[in-house]
Structure formats: structure tokens, C-alpha cells
Amino acid sequence: MLTFLDRPYRLCDGFNRREAICVGGLSTLGLSLPQLLHSRAAIAAPDAFTSNDAGPGFGKAKSVIMLWLLGGISQVESWDPKPHAPAEIRGEFGIIPSAVPGILVGEHLPRIALFADRLALLRACVTDDNGHSSSGYHMLTGVPHVPPGQDNSPAVFPNFAPSQAALMRAMRPDRNGLPSSIVLPYHIRTDAGTSWPGQGGGVMGRTFDPWLLNCDPSQPEFRIEELELAQGVSGDRLASRRNLLGGLRNQGGDRLPSSAAQFAAKTDQAFDLLSGSATRRAFALDQEPVELRDRYGRYRFGQSTLLARRLVQAGVSLVQVNWTRVEGKPNDGAWDTHGDHCLSAKSFLMPMFDQTFSALIDDLQQRGLLDETLVVALSEFGRTPRFNKNAGRDHWGHCFSIAMAGGGVRSGFVHGESDGHTAAPVSGIVTPADISATIFHCLGLSPDTIVHEQSSRPFPISRGQVIFDVL
Secondary structure (H helix, E strand, O other): OOEEOOOOOEOOOOOEHHHHOOOOOOOOOOOOHHHHHHHHHHHOOOEOOOOOOOOOOOOOOOEEEEEEOOOOOOOOOOOOOOOOOOHHHHOOOOEEEOOOOOOEEEOOOHHHHHOHHHEEEEEEEOOOOOOHHHHHHHHHHOOOOOOOOOOOOOOOOOOOOOOHHHHHHHHOOOEOOEOOEEEEOOOOEOOOOOEOOOOOOHHHOHHHOOEEEEOOOOOOOOOOHHHOOOOOOOHHHHHHHHHHHHHHHHHHHHHOOHHHHHHHHHHHHHHHHHHOHHHHHHHOHHHOOHHHHHHHOOOHHHHHHHHHHHHHHOOOOEEEEEOOOOOOOHHHHOOOOOOOHHHHHHHHHHHHHHHHHHHHHHHHHHOOOHHHEEEEEEOOOEEOOOOOOOOOOOEEOOOEEEEEEOOOOOOOEEEOEEOOOOOOEEEOOEOHHHHHHHHHHHOOOOOOOEEEOOOOOEEEOOOOOOOHHHO
16 A cells, blocks of 8 residues: 655645645635646746756766665675775675676675676765764755754754755656656654654745655555545546536637646646556556566565656656665664674675665666666765674764766766775765765756745755766
């Protein structure tokens, strides 16, 4: 079963049930669904800015898939192994050569190693923040949390920067009833259940929140209940309403003002949303070959990633897939491995990620979509170089790694270097703002592009520098 979740009964486009009683009729508040869609578009259109010399990689990506590894993947066992470090640093795992001579990865990423010639590894990422939600806020928005190092931080002032997914909703129009950005299969939350800051529209307002889908695409009967017609409303009846509205619209002819034309476009979007034709096709995982679904992994994260590929094919500009906690596993089934780090890494974390990430890269490549789809695997920080007394690795925002592929990124390339223990950067430091600037650059959006707060105050979509070395 799929539900749309942020606040109770919230629908997929940020509207509650009272706001969307029917299409063509007025709700008790006097607002129809098309009016609500139109009001979102009117709040803060971006002031586009494109440099005369945009540089390499600009606009190469049509869409981006972000794989968020909740808890913080260890750089030592993944993208930046240190075979010559002391045992208390390198741990019990070995390394394996990749498809690129000289690039090594952890031994529990054998499938990914075969696709290293399609990856760019950034080994000197820095937030200098060891709090899950505060460092995560920094990575999700490109803006440092105030104060830093604050775990379990709520979404309160002054930490109201919009997420990259929300910025995408401000800059790209919705298409075929689908939004320009979607987050699935659930919101990132603390162990206490508090939602992290930096996952919504922030100062731009909640109308720019990405669609948040609380779903489990691995379920056999996975479907979109909220996008199905209400009981008693058939497809013919909905089509009849649309024809009637179209006839009334045609009565106005060329006399309709531009605002009415915009309203008509939003009305069409509302009908597309409720009729669900394009939307249902995008979510129809049962149309995929059994072998491919197996390749991604028959678990929530794996099938969510496959769904992300279908959504970008359907025209969604940004899809963020959050790692799903695996029930019954150590450390709550996430990458926050404070205890029994190696056991968690080798028994389920690394094998699941290796399977799903490699399947996504290969699938996009086989379909001719990798060059136009930017894939980013990242987390809020890395893990400590040294093990703690519980055989675990703790939080480490002072030097960690992320991986990028496709969409204008150089293949088989390493940017940045850490010291011999992955404790500190040696060269090629990048910040979350630089990462966001690079993502937007690949999507054809200059970091200098201006959007507006609800108060109309302008601000750029990123204050970072594009990492041209990886493009």
C-alpha cells in the first residue's frame, strides 16, 4: 500500500482532502484543485540565469537520481579504502581492484567495482558536522545548520533552507500529472521519529515541497490508491466532466486573459493527476521483467530505486530514494553502525547497496539513459577512521566520500584525496554547497539562478562552486 505522507491526510501534491473534494466543483473553502495548482505556480517563479561560458557538463543531465544512505556509509569500506593503514583503521575487510586501474573499492562492493569506469568518486567531502540531522540538513540543502553538530534537530528557525528537491519544484514545471521532484519511500527521520530539517520548501513555502511517497514498492500488490478515482466516478464520467469544462472554456475564445489560460493548463494537470493515465504507467512496476526486478533486489530500497528509474523516464527531474531501515538487523538496519560495524556491513548493508546501485547504473546504460541521468550516492557524513569499544564506527563529517555517475560526470575518475586514515582531506575539498552547485549545473541550471522566499526576498539556488574537475 502506498500513502502520501507529511502531515496527516496530506495528498501527493501538498493538498489536504478538503482542498481536493472534486474537480470542477468548489470545496468548502472556495478553492478548486486547479486553483491550488495555479497558486503554487504563481508564488515564486525563478529568475533564470545562464552564464555565457557555462563550462563542461552544463545541461548534460535531464534528471537526477539521488540515493541517500541513511546513517552515513563508511568511506573506508566503500569508496576510499586504505590497504596500508593499521588494522585498527582498515578493519577486517580487504579490497578489490575495479574496472579502472589504480582505483580500489571495498571487497564487499564487487558488482560496483565492475562499473567503476562509469563513476566519479569524490574522496574529500566535508561538513565538519557530526550530527545526523544537522549534517544531513547541510547535505540536503547546501546550507550549514545553525548550530552545527546538533543531533535530532527539528525543522525550526533559522534552519529553513529549501532542499534540492524543493528547489527543483520551483524551477521545473510538473509534467503529465507528475511533479518535477519526488522523495520516496519515506521521510528521513531521527530514531525518535522526528523528521529532519531541510526536506521541504522551507522559506519558499510548503507549496514547493516535493511529493513525498510513503510506500513499499516491493509489495506484490503495489499500487497507487490515492490516484485512483473515487468510488462511483468512472473514467467515462471524469472524461465527460472534462469535455464539459472544455466546452465552457471554448466559449471564451480569444477573449480569455493570460491568467485564464494558465488556469486552464492547471485544470488539465488536475485532470491528468486524477485520471492517472501517465501516473499509473510510471508506477506500474509489474510491467518490468521479473529478471530486472530481481537484479535490483526484492527489498524496499531496491524496488524504490527501480521505481526512481521509471519516474525519471516519465519526466520527473529529481527523485531522491532514501535508504530503508531493514527490520531485525543491527543498528536499526541503517548505516549508523555504532556497534558491530563489520557484521552489519558485510551481512546486509554492502551487499544490498552493491546489488541495487550496480543494477541502476547498468540498467540506465543499457537503455541509453545514463548520459542524461545524473546518479549521486551520498549520505549525511562518513564514519570514524577508528573503531570504538563496541566494534563500531561513529559519526565523521570531517572527511568522507560520495559517488557520482552519468549526466555530464567524468567516468573512472577520482577527485580529492584523504590522508592515510581517511581522517582529514589532503586535497580537492568539496562542501555540500559545491555538490548542490554541481548537480544543478549538470541539469542546466546556473548556481546563480535566483528564486524567492515567500516574502519575495531573492536568493540563489546554491552558494557553492561547480566542481569542474569531475565534469
